[in-house]
Amino acid sequence: MNLCRVPGVPGVPGVPERVVWFEGHFDASVACVVMTRTWIPPTLIVLCGSVAAAGMLFSGRPVSAAALLLGLVLLAGVNSPLIFPKSIGALEAQRRSAADGRPVVYWRSGCTYCLRLRFRLGRSARQLHWVDIWRDPAGAAAVRAANEGNETVPTVVVAGEPHVNPDPQWVREQLSRLA
DSSP: OEEEEEOOOTTOTTOOOEEEEESSOOOTHHHHHHHHHTTHHHHHHHHHHHHHHHHHHHTTOHHHHHHHHHHHHHHHHHTSGGGSOOOOOHHHHHHHHHHHOOOEEEEOTTOHHHHHHHHHHGGGGGGSEEEETTTOHHHHHHHHHHTTTOOOSOEEEETTEEEESOOHHHHHHHHHHHO
């Protein structure tokens, strides 16, 4: 067993610095495991779709195979981090939010509620600070602190107050108050 120091999240009560026990060697490659987790669902969708499309192609249905593959590639794209604005770290998002007053959205790929929020916000989604909790351990810790230990997303923090799965119209109203 080894020790690892996990930093706290400044400005978020209940997320102090702590020491965590872990087995094995700890290094920066652990962060790569967290980052690749966001790509597992879209990759599986494309792989399974490719196998199904190949089966349809070999059975003499090339149009159906192409339609299936196209549909599943689009589904994989929707479930990937690509449709969301560029994520930043939780600490950077909190710093920027304190400076400009814009809300911080904690999300993860594959979450249907996060997709709903993103699509219903439309272009105004780019005005928010987005934090992918699967890529940022400090973001995940902030969400757990706001949700009694659960990683419930989307969690939107407005003026230091967390709101779990808020109505997109309400988030849009918060943005219009800043303008």
